[in-house]
Amino acid sequence: xxxxxxxxxxxxxxxxxxxxxxxxxxxxxxxxxxxxxxxxxxxxxxxxxxxxxxxxxxxxxxxxxxxxxxxxxxxxxxxxxxxxxxxxxxxxxxxxxxxxxxxxxxxxxxxxxxxxxxxxxxxxxxxxxxxxxxxx
Amino acid sequence: xxxxxxxxxxxxxxxxxxxxxxxxxxxxxxxxxxxxxxxxxxxxxxxxxxxxxxxxxxxxxxxxxxxxxxxxxxxxxxxxxxxxxxxxxxxxxxxxxxxxxxxxxxxxxxxxxxxxxxxxxxxxxxxxxxxxxxxxxxxxxxxxxxxxxxxxxxxxxxxxxxxxxxxxxxxxxxxxxxxxxxxxxxxxxxxxxxxxxxxxxxxxxxxxxxxxxxxxxxxxxxxxxxxxxxxxxxxxxxxxxxxxxxxx
Numbered sequence: 001x002x003x004x005x006x007x008x009x010x011x012x013x014x015x016x017x018x019x020x021x022x023x024x025x026x027x028x029x030x031x032x033x034x035x036x037x038x039x040x041x042x043x044x045x046x047x048x049x050x051x052x053x054x055x056x057x058x059x060x061x062x063x064x065x066x067x068x069x070x071x072x073x074x075x076x077x078x079x080x081x082x083x084x085x086x087x088x089x090x091x092x093x094x095x096x097x098x099x100x101x102x103x104x105x106x107x108x109x110x111x112x113x114x115x116x117x118x119x120x121x122x123x124x125x126x127x128x129x130x131x132x133x134x135x136x
Numbered sequence: 137x138x139x140x141x142x143x144x145x146x147x148x149x150x151x152x153x154x155x156x157x158x159x160x161x162x163x164x165x166x167x168x169x170x171x172x173x174x175x176x177x178x179x180x181x182x183x184x185x186x187x188x189x190x191x192x193x194x195x196x197x198x199x200x201x202x203x204x205x206x207x208x209x210x211x212x213x214x215x216x217x218x219x220x221x222x223x224x225x226x227x228x229x230x231x232x233x234x235x236x237x238x239x240x241x242x243x244x245x246x247x248x249x250x251x252x253x254x255x256x257x258x259x260x261x262x263x264x265x266x267x268x269x270x271x272x273x274x275x276x277x278x279x280x281x282x283x284x285x286x287x288x289x290x291x292x293x294x295x296x297x298x299x300x301x302x303x304x305x306x307x308x309x310x311x312x313x314x315x316x317x318x319x320x321x322x323x324x325x326x327x328x329x330x331x332x333x334x335x336x337x338x339x340x341x342x343x344x345x346x347x348x349x350x351x352x353x354x355x356x357x358x359x360x361x362x363x364x365x366x367x368x369x370x371x372x373x374x375x376x377x378x379x380x381x382x383x384x
Contacts, residue, residue: 009213009254013144020143036137098207099231102214102254105192105247108239109232119238128250131138 002047006102010043010129011051014066015059017131024060027134031067034132039086040073041128042101048129073126077113083124088114104128144253145281148213151259152186154378155282156316160290161304162297163269166321167191167290169351170370171266172200174288176362177371178378179222183261186216189227190278191268192247193237198227202356205229213256220358226255244273252281262378271307279311288342288377289318291333293326298333305337316377317342319370343373 037043052066073086096110104127108119158171175187189197198205201219208214216224278285291301308315317340320327327344334341348366
């Protein structure tokens with residue numbers, strides 16, 4: 001089952017990007033490339049880590065170069081300026097969370113500003129998967 | 137920060153022979169109908185086709201094809217939803233259902249990147265893309281992200297459609313996005329204006345699709361839709377396009 005999860009597509013994209021960016025990775029030390037995992041997308045870190053390790057083993061890159069870090073989600077309401085986090089969205093249904101997991105922008109169909117009810121908000125940080133520059 | 141999804145997109149589309157976006161500068165000219173009809177007709181002809189609905193706020197391809205929207209299954213990515221043998225669909229509606237999805241430009245770009253990065257199309261003869269009207273984030277992003285992108289432009293014989301579609305053709309030429317042909321949709325024997333406009337812009341006239349009163353009652357029924365004269369005409373036009381040489 002773990003072999004099927006959609007995290008693999010993102011892990012595959014991370015590996016392809018790292019190969020392009022860092023070549024054979026000769027200058028990379030263990031844990032020197034930070035993969036930021038946005039809280040909103042609720043990526044399963046264990047699966048992502050397993051997928052990254054498995055795909056790394058098939059690549060020219062050295063093992064263990066990735067370090068996973070979670071970035072908390074932060075929303076900003078454009079009309080009223082309210083800032084809030086995912087903790088205030090505890091009422092999201094399981095299927096809505098799953099939809100956001102696959103397509104974070106679907107949050108705009110389900111999440112509303114806790115103050116004014118607007119769907120016109122931005123995800124300031126913690127959206128999805130990104131790579132920090134090596135060593136940073 | 138580095139966004140890994142662009143590299144992922146190239147890998148997801150590696151097994152797709154042609155990526156063809158159905159565009160128009162004008163809403164209501166039948167892009168979604170032509171894209172869905174092309175998918176049905178090509179699948180009937182034995183080709184393996186994907187359909188990606190990128191009209192994010194007004195996704196409708198599933199309504200034409202009668203595909204029940206549900207969260208997709210996973211297989212090292214997400215799998216498009218099956219429609220008829222040979223045709224599968226991916227749409228933002230699979231995630232939002234019938235809820236409104238109002239997105240700003242950067243959010244549209246993020247959604248497109250995500251869908252293209254995680255959807256596993258596998259091996260396909262063609263991926264057809266149902267575009268929103270105009271040249272917005274979707275068209276600019278596709279041109280940037282999908283080097284093999286080609287387009288079919290849809291117009292009706294209406295003077296208004298002709299005028300704005302001609303501007304679209306000029307923009308596509310400027311963006312160096314190949315136009316496979318211009319489809320004249322909803323014609324009552326009056327597609328000559330579209331043909332002349334295509335000739336003026338130096339692009340192929342792909343064919344005339346008749347106005348078909350049978351479309352509305354066939355919506356949501358792929359078997360009925362696939363048998364309509366209009367869909368057969370779309371299939372003939374697309375078959376000729378796919379069988380012909382790629383434009384440079």
